[in-house]
Amino acid sequence: MIKIKKCLNQSLVGVSVFATLSALPSIALANTTAITSPNTDPYQAIRLDSQAIKLNPIGSSNSEAITQNVTSVSQLSDVRPTDWAFTALQSLVERYGCIAGYPDRTFRGNQATSRYEFAAGLNACLDKINEIISAGLADKVSKEDLATLQKLQEEFAAELATLRGRVDSLDAKVAKLEAQQFSTTTKLSGEVIFGAVAASGGLTNGKSNIVFGDRLRLVLNTSFTGKDLLRTRLEAGNLFATNNTNPAGIAGVLNSNMSRFGFASGVPATANVGSLNLLFYRFPAFDGKMHFFAGPIAAPDDFFTQITPFASSGQGSISRFGRFDPFFRIGGTSSLIGAEYKFDDKVNLQVGYSAGSAAIASGDGGLFGGTTSIAAQFLFKLANNLDTSVSYAHTYLPNGSLNTGLVNVEQPFGAFATKTNLLSGNLVWRMNPSITFSTSGTVIFADTPTLGASTTFTTWIAGFNFPNLFREGSTGAILFGQPLKNSNTATATPYHLELFYRYQLNKNISITPGIFWVFNPESSSANATATVGLIRTTFSF
Incomplete structure (x- = not known):
C-alpha cells in the first residue's frame, strides 16, 4: 500500500x-x-x-x-x-x-x-x-x-x-x-395453488365435505421495447365456488355467493381444462407520462390499480369479498381498453372502457352491443405511508345483472335493462413497518328506465395487515365488513369477519390457513351463519 x-x-x-x-x-x-x-x-x-x-x-x-x-x-x-x-x-x-x-x-x-x-x-x-x-x-x-x-x-x-x-x-x-434461453423477449412465470376447503351454514344450513383441489396459472410476459408489456395467461383448475346456479361448488352447498373463497376457478364442465383467460398489451407514450392498455381478454382489475394489500388471490385475502371492492367486478366485463396519465409522483388518473363477451349467443355482445362500462380512478399518494383512491363507474346492464359474484340476487329489477352509477373510495395507511390499515367503501345507484324503479347497494370493509408477523415475509390479517346489501330487499345487515395467516415457507412457497364467517348471509337473519375454513398452499415460480 x-x-x-x-x-x-x-x-x-x-x-x-x-x-x-x-x-x-x-x-x-x-x-x-x-x-x-x-x-x-x-x-x-x-x-x-x-x-x-x-x-x-x-x-x-x-x-x-x-x-x-x-x-x-x-x-x-x-x-x-x-x-x-x-x-x-x-x-x-x-x-x-x-x-x-x-x-x-x-x-x-x-x-x-x-x-x-x-x-x-x-x-x-x-x-x-x-x-x-x-x-x-x-x-x-x-x-x-x-x-x-x-x-x-x-x-x-x-x-x-x-x-x-x-x-x-x-x-x-x-x-x-x-x-x-427460451426467448429474448418473453419471461415465463407461474402460480400453483393447492386448496383444502370446508364450509357449513348459509341459506341451506348445509355442510360440505372437505374439498381438496388446485388452480394453475402460467403467465407469459413479453416486452418488445423494454418498456411495454404483452401479457398472456393460461389457467386451469377444479376448485369451484358458485352458488345455486351451479351447486357443485362450496358456495353452492351453502347457496350463498357471500361465502365464495378468493381463488376459485372455472366451472365443473371445464375442470382442469386449460384456457386462455387473460390477454392484454400495455405500452407507454409521451415520455412515460401516459400508458395505454388494450385487453381483448381482460377485466377491470387487470388494468385499474388496487392499492389494498389483500388483492392477490394467491397471497392476499382468502375470500372473494375481502380482495377488493365491486368497482373492479361490476358488469362482469371481459374486454377493456384504457389509458393512464401520471400527473406527478403523487397523482395518477386511470380511465377505461370495458365490454361484455363478444361471442354471446344472442349476437348482442361486443364493444357496444352488450354490457358496457366506462370507469375512472384517481390515485393519490397523500404521504409516503398513505395511499388513497377514488373511483367511478357508469355501467349499462342489458340483462339487469350486476355480475359481481358477491351476492345471489344481482338482478334488482329482474331481467329488465339496468343502469348503475358506482362510487368507491380506498385508503391504505402503513402505520409502521409491522401494521397496515386499509379500508374501502362503495355505493351503487341502480335504476331501470323500463319500470321507473331504483335501488341502492352498499358495501364496506376494513382490515389490519401485519407484515413479517413471527417470520420475515409472512403476514397475518384480520378483516371485517359489510357484504353487498340491496336497500330495497334486505331484512338484515350482513357482516363478514375474516382471519388468516400466510406463512412464507421460502421465497417460492407460502401456506395460508384461514377462516371467515358471514353473518346474516344474503341479508337475511333467517339464514344460518356461513363458516368457511381453508388451507391455501401457493407455489410461485
Whole structure:
C-alpha cells in the first residue's frame, strides 16, 4: 500500500480521488466495468447494457448501480469545493470523463474502497485516455499523467488482468445463455395453488365435505421495447365456488355467493381444462407520462390499480369479498381498453372502457352491443405511508345483472335493462413497518328506465395487515365488513369477519390457513351463519 500512497500523493491525473471512492455495491465509470463491493465475489451475476457490464452480487442488499454520466463536478451534489479531493475529482470528470455518479447525482466518497474497485476506476481512466490518444489528441494528456497511470497500472497489474479475464469468461457464458434461453423477449412465470376447503351454514344450513383441489396459472410476459408489456395467461383448475346456479361448488352447498373463497376457478364442465383467460398489451407514450392498455381478454382489475394489500388471490385475502371492492367486478366485463396519465409522483388518473363477451349467443355482445362500462380512478399518494383512491363507474346492464359474484340476487329489477352509477373510495395507511390499515367503501345507484324503479347497494370493509408477523415475509390479517346489501330487499345487515395467516415457507412457497364467517348471509337473519375454513398452499415460480 506504500506504493499506492506515493502515487496518490502526486495528485496528477486526479488519482487522489480514487482514495475517496467508497466501498460501493458496484462502481460504474464511463462505459466500463462495474465491480461489486469488497468481501464478496464480484462475479456472481451480470447484466448487459449497451456499452457497459455491471457485476452485481446475488442477494446484495443494495444493487443500485452507478450509471448516471457526469460531465461536470458540479453535478455531484455531495462534492463541495472545500473537499480535499475536489480538484482531483474535477480533473477526472472534466479532463478525462472517467467518473460516473449514482442516479441521485451523488458520488458518496467518504468510505474506503477495495483494490478491485480501485482497479475498476483505474481501468476506466486507462480506456478513456486510450480513446483520446487514438483520436489523435495525445497532446491533451500530460506526460506526468501518463507516468502516474503507468505506476498505478504496474501496481494493479494482477487485479486488471483478473478483471479482464473474468469479464471475457462472463461474456462467453452470457452468449451461451442468450443462445439457449427460451426467448429474448418473453419471461415465463407461474402460480400453483393447492386448496383444502370446508364450509357449513348459509341459506341451506348445509355442510360440505372437505374439498381438496388446485388452480394453475402460467403467465407469459413479453416486452418488445423494454418498456411495454404483452401479457398472456393460461389457467386451469377444479376448485369451484358458485352458488345455486351451479351447486357443485362450496358456495353452492351453502347457496350463498357471500361465502365464495378468493381463488376459485372455472366451472365443473371445464375442470382442469386449460384456457386462455387473460390477454392484454400495455405500452407507454409521451415520455412515460401516459400508458395505454388494450385487453381483448381482460377485466377491470387487470388494468385499474388496487392499492389494498389483500388483492392477490394467491397471497392476499382468502375470500372473494375481502380482495377488493365491486368497482373492479361490476358488469362482469371481459374486454377493456384504457389509458393512464401520471400527473406527478403523487397523482395518477386511470380511465377505461370495458365490454361484455363478444361471442354471446344472442349476437348482442361486443364493444357496444352488450354490457358496457366506462370507469375512472384517481390515485393519490397523500404521504409516503398513505395511499388513497377514488373511483367511478357508469355501467349499462342489458340483462339487469350486476355480475359481481358477491351476492345471489344481482338482478334488482329482474331481467329488465339496468343502469348503475358506482362510487368507491380506498385508503391504505402503513402505520409502521409491522401494521397496515386499509379500508374501502362503495355505493351503487341502480335504476331501470323500463319500470321507473331504483335501488341502492352498499358495501364496506376494513382490515389490519401485519407484515413479517413471527417470520420475515409472512403476514397475518384480520378483516371485517359489510357484504353487498340491496336497500330495497334486505331484512338484515350482513357482516363478514375474516382471519388468516400466510406463512412464507421460502421465497417460492407460502401456506395460508384461514377462516371467515358471514353473518346474516344474503341479508337475511333467517339464514344460518356461513363458516368457511381453508388451507391455501401457493407455489410461485
